[in-house]
Amino acid sequence: QKEVEQDPGPLSVPEGAIVSLNCTYSNSAFQYFMWYRQYSRKGPELLMYTYSSGNKEDGRFTAQVDKSSKYISLFIRDSQPSDSATYLCAMTRNQGGKLIFGQGTELSVKP
Protein backbone atom coordinates (compact mmCIF):
# COMPACT_ATOMS: atom_id res chain seq x y z
CA GLN A 1 0.00 0.00 0.00
CA LYS A 2 1.31 3.43 -0.92
CA GLU A 3 1.85 6.01 1.82
CA VAL A 4 -0.25 8.52 -0.11
CA GLU A 5 -3.20 7.56 -2.28
CA GLN A 6 -4.72 9.86 -4.88
CA ASP A 7 -7.24 9.07 -7.58
CA PRO A 8 -5.43 9.69 -10.87
CA GLY A 9 -8.61 10.62 -12.71
CA PRO A 10 -8.83 11.96 -15.34
CA LEU A 11 -11.45 14.42 -14.15
CA SER A 12 -13.33 16.56 -16.66
CA VAL A 13 -15.61 19.41 -15.58
CA PRO A 14 -17.34 22.35 -17.29
CA GLU A 15 -16.05 25.86 -16.76
CA GLY A 16 -17.43 27.39 -13.57
CA ALA A 17 -17.82 24.08 -11.75
CA ILE A 18 -16.56 23.40 -8.24
CA VAL A 19 -13.78 20.84 -8.26
CA SER A 20 -12.92 18.59 -5.35
CA LEU A 21 -9.60 16.74 -5.25
CA ASN A 22 -8.65 14.37 -2.47
CA CYS A 23 -5.84 12.33 -0.99
CA THR A 24 -5.64 9.83 1.82
CA TYR A 25 -2.50 8.86 3.65
CA SER A 26 -1.38 6.21 6.10
CA ASN A 27 1.49 7.81 8.03
CA SER A 28 0.18 9.73 11.04
CA ALA A 29 3.56 11.46 11.40
CA PHE A 30 2.89 13.70 8.41
CA GLN A 31 2.40 17.29 9.59
CA TYR A 32 2.91 19.49 6.53
CA PHE A 33 0.54 19.16 3.61
CA MET A 34 0.80 20.70 0.19
CA TRP A 35 -0.87 20.81 -3.18
CA TYR A 36 1.25 21.19 -6.27
CA ARG A 37 0.04 21.96 -9.76
CA GLN A 38 1.83 20.58 -12.81
CA TYR A 39 1.16 21.80 -16.31
CA SER A 40 2.04 19.57 -19.22
CA ARG A 41 5.79 19.38 -19.87
CA LYS A 42 6.54 21.50 -16.81
CA GLY A 43 7.76 20.88 -13.28
CA PRO A 44 5.33 20.93 -10.35
CA GLU A 45 4.75 24.28 -8.63
CA LEU A 46 3.41 24.88 -5.13
CA LEU A 47 -0.24 25.89 -5.01
CA MET A 48 -1.27 25.56 -1.37
CA TYR A 49 0.50 24.83 1.91
CA THR A 50 -1.07 23.79 5.21
CA TYR A 51 0.36 22.84 8.55
CA SER A 52 -1.53 20.25 10.61
CA SER A 53 -5.34 20.14 10.55
CA GLY A 54 -7.57 22.95 9.36
CA ASN A 55 -8.56 24.98 6.33
CA LYS A 56 -6.70 27.49 4.24
CA GLU A 57 -8.16 29.67 1.54
CA ASP A 58 -6.39 31.51 -1.25
CA GLY A 59 -8.61 33.09 -3.85
CA ARG A 60 -10.57 30.37 -5.62
CA PHE A 61 -8.61 27.61 -3.87
CA THR A 62 -9.32 26.05 -0.46
CA ALA A 63 -7.21 23.35 1.15
CA GLN A 64 -8.54 21.20 3.98
CA VAL A 65 -6.67 18.81 6.22
CA ASP A 66 -8.33 16.29 8.53
CA LYS A 67 -5.54 14.52 10.39
CA SER A 68 -7.95 12.36 12.39
CA SER A 69 -9.19 10.82 9.14
CA LYS A 70 -5.82 11.09 7.35
CA TYR A 71 -7.58 12.91 4.52
CA ILE A 72 -6.77 16.10 2.66
CA SER A 73 -8.76 17.98 0.05
CA LEU A 74 -8.37 20.78 -2.44
CA PHE A 75 -11.42 22.68 -3.66
CA ILE A 76 -11.37 24.90 -6.72
CA ARG A 77 -14.29 27.31 -7.09
CA ASP A 78 -15.40 28.81 -10.40
CA SER A 79 -12.98 26.58 -12.28
CA GLN A 80 -11.35 28.00 -15.41
CA PRO A 81 -9.83 26.33 -18.47
CA SER A 82 -6.47 27.63 -17.24
CA ASP A 83 -6.88 25.35 -14.20
CA SER A 84 -6.47 22.34 -16.50
CA ALA A 85 -3.41 20.57 -15.14
CA THR A 86 -2.35 17.67 -12.95
CA TYR A 87 -2.77 18.31 -9.23
CA LEU A 88 -0.49 16.47 -6.84
CA CYS A 89 -0.90 16.28 -3.11
CA ALA A 90 2.30 16.09 -1.09
CA MET A 91 3.20 15.75 2.54
CA THR A 92 6.15 15.54 4.86
CA ARG A 93 6.92 14.82 8.50
CA ASN A 94 9.13 17.83 9.05
CA GLN A 95 10.29 20.98 7.35
CA GLY A 96 13.23 20.28 5.13
CA GLY A 97 12.35 16.62 4.85
CA LYS A 98 11.51 14.63 1.78
CA LEU A 99 8.10 15.22 0.27
CA ILE A 100 5.95 12.21 -0.47
CA PHE A 101 3.64 12.79 -3.40
CA GLY A 102 0.35 11.31 -4.45
CA GLN A 103 0.07 10.02 -7.99
CA GLY A 104 -1.63 13.20 -9.18
CA THR A 105 -5.11 13.87 -10.55
CA GLU A 106 -5.39 15.08 -14.13
CA LEU A 107 -8.02 17.82 -14.35
CA SER A 108 -9.55 19.19 -17.52
CA VAL A 109 -11.86 22.23 -17.40
CA LYS A 110 -13.89 22.55 -20.58
CA PRO A 111 -15.00 26.01 -21.81
Added chain:
Amino acid sequence: DSGVTQTPKHLITATGQRVTLRCSPRSGDLSVYWYQQSLDQGLQFLIQYYNGEERAKGNILERFSAQQFPDLHSELNLSSLELGDSALYFCASSGLANTGELFFGEGSRLTVL
Protein backbone atom coordinates in the same frame (compact mmCIF):
# COMPACT_ATOMS: atom_id res chain seq x y z
CA ASP B 1 10.68 30.23 -14.08
CA SER B 2 11.54 28.45 -10.81
CA GLY B 3 15.24 29.27 -10.98
CA VAL B 4 16.20 25.57 -11.05
CA THR B 5 17.99 24.54 -14.23
CA GLN B 6 18.18 20.98 -15.52
CA THR B 7 20.14 19.63 -18.46
CA PRO B 8 19.64 17.94 -20.79
CA LYS B 9 15.92 18.43 -21.40
CA HIS B 10 15.67 15.29 -23.52
CA LEU B 11 17.90 12.26 -23.75
CA ILE B 12 17.53 9.12 -25.85
CA THR B 13 19.88 6.24 -25.22
CA ALA B 14 20.11 2.47 -25.42
CA THR B 15 19.81 -0.25 -22.79
CA GLY B 16 23.00 -0.87 -20.88
CA GLN B 17 24.27 2.67 -21.32
CA ARG B 18 25.09 5.29 -18.70
CA VAL B 19 23.85 8.88 -18.55
CA THR B 20 24.39 11.88 -16.31
CA LEU B 21 21.68 14.41 -15.51
CA ARG B 22 22.68 17.80 -14.20
CA CYS B 23 20.89 20.23 -11.92
CA SER B 24 21.68 23.78 -10.84
CA PRO B 25 19.56 24.80 -7.84
CA ARG B 26 18.15 28.26 -7.21
CA SER B 27 20.76 30.76 -6.13
CA GLY B 28 21.44 30.27 -2.42
CA ASP B 29 19.49 27.03 -2.00
CA LEU B 30 21.49 24.38 -0.17
CA SER B 31 19.13 21.43 -0.55
CA VAL B 32 18.72 19.48 -3.76
CA TYR B 33 16.20 16.71 -4.29
CA TRP B 34 15.89 14.24 -7.16
CA TYR B 35 12.56 12.73 -8.17
CA GLN B 36 11.55 10.26 -10.86
CA GLN B 37 8.15 10.63 -12.52
CA SER B 38 6.63 7.83 -14.55
CA LEU B 39 3.05 7.27 -15.67
CA ASP B 40 2.43 4.27 -13.45
CA GLN B 41 4.41 5.30 -10.35
CA GLY B 42 3.86 9.03 -10.14
CA LEU B 43 6.50 11.27 -8.58
CA GLN B 44 8.93 9.11 -6.61
CA PHE B 45 11.56 10.54 -4.27
CA LEU B 46 15.06 9.31 -5.07
CA ILE B 47 17.56 11.21 -2.96
CA GLN B 48 18.23 14.50 -1.14
CA TYR B 49 21.48 16.39 -0.61
CA TYR B 50 22.10 19.26 1.74
CA ASN B 51 25.24 21.37 1.26
CA GLY B 52 27.13 18.49 -0.30
CA GLU B 53 26.04 15.79 2.12
CA GLU B 54 23.46 13.08 1.51
CA ARG B 55 20.44 13.87 3.73
CA ALA B 56 17.81 11.31 2.80
CA LYS B 57 17.42 8.38 0.48
CA GLY B 58 14.28 7.05 -1.13
CA ASN B 59 13.66 4.28 -3.59
CA ILE B 60 16.86 4.84 -5.52
CA LEU B 61 18.24 1.85 -7.37
CA GLU B 62 21.82 0.73 -6.79
CA ARG B 63 22.48 1.44 -10.47
CA PHE B 64 21.75 5.09 -9.75
CA SER B 65 23.98 7.45 -7.84
CA ALA B 66 24.07 11.16 -7.16
CA GLN B 67 26.30 13.81 -5.72
CA GLN B 68 26.25 17.49 -4.88
CA PHE B 69 29.34 19.51 -5.62
CA PRO B 70 30.88 22.41 -3.65
CA ASP B 71 29.21 24.91 -5.99
CA LEU B 72 25.91 23.19 -4.99
CA HIS B 73 25.06 21.85 -8.41
CA SER B 74 24.09 18.19 -8.44
CA GLU B 75 24.37 15.29 -10.82
CA LEU B 76 22.33 12.12 -11.04
CA ASN B 77 24.13 9.21 -12.68
CA LEU B 78 22.10 6.37 -14.14
CA SER B 79 23.97 3.28 -15.31
CA SER B 80 23.20 -0.09 -16.88
CA LEU B 81 20.02 1.48 -18.16
CA GLU B 82 16.90 -0.60 -18.63
CA LEU B 83 13.73 0.11 -20.58
CA GLY B 84 11.90 0.70 -17.31
CA ASP B 85 14.20 3.61 -16.45
CA SER B 86 12.49 5.70 -19.10
CA ALA B 87 10.88 8.54 -17.17
CA LEU B 88 11.00 12.22 -16.36
CA TYR B 89 13.67 13.05 -13.80
CA PHE B 90 13.09 16.18 -11.78
CA CYS B 91 15.47 18.13 -9.64
CA ALA B 92 14.12 20.44 -6.95
CA SER B 93 15.75 22.78 -4.48
CA SER B 94 14.81 24.47 -1.24
CA GLY B 95 16.35 27.17 0.90
CA LEU B 96 17.34 27.67 4.52
CA ALA B 97 13.87 28.90 5.44
CA ASN B 98 12.43 25.70 4.11
CA THR B 99 8.72 25.54 4.78
CA GLY B 100 8.40 22.42 2.71
CA GLU B 101 8.13 24.22 -0.60
CA LEU B 102 10.28 22.71 -3.26
CA PHE B 103 11.15 24.56 -6.44
CA PHE B 104 11.23 22.18 -9.37
CA GLY B 105 13.13 22.35 -12.60
CA GLU B 106 11.47 21.46 -15.87
CA GLY B 107 12.84 17.95 -15.83
CA SER B 108 15.00 15.74 -17.98
CA ARG B 109 13.06 13.30 -20.13
CA LEU B 110 14.98 10.05 -20.50
CA THR B 111 14.02 7.51 -23.12
CA VAL B 112 15.78 4.15 -23.09
CA LEU B 113 15.42 2.14 -26.30
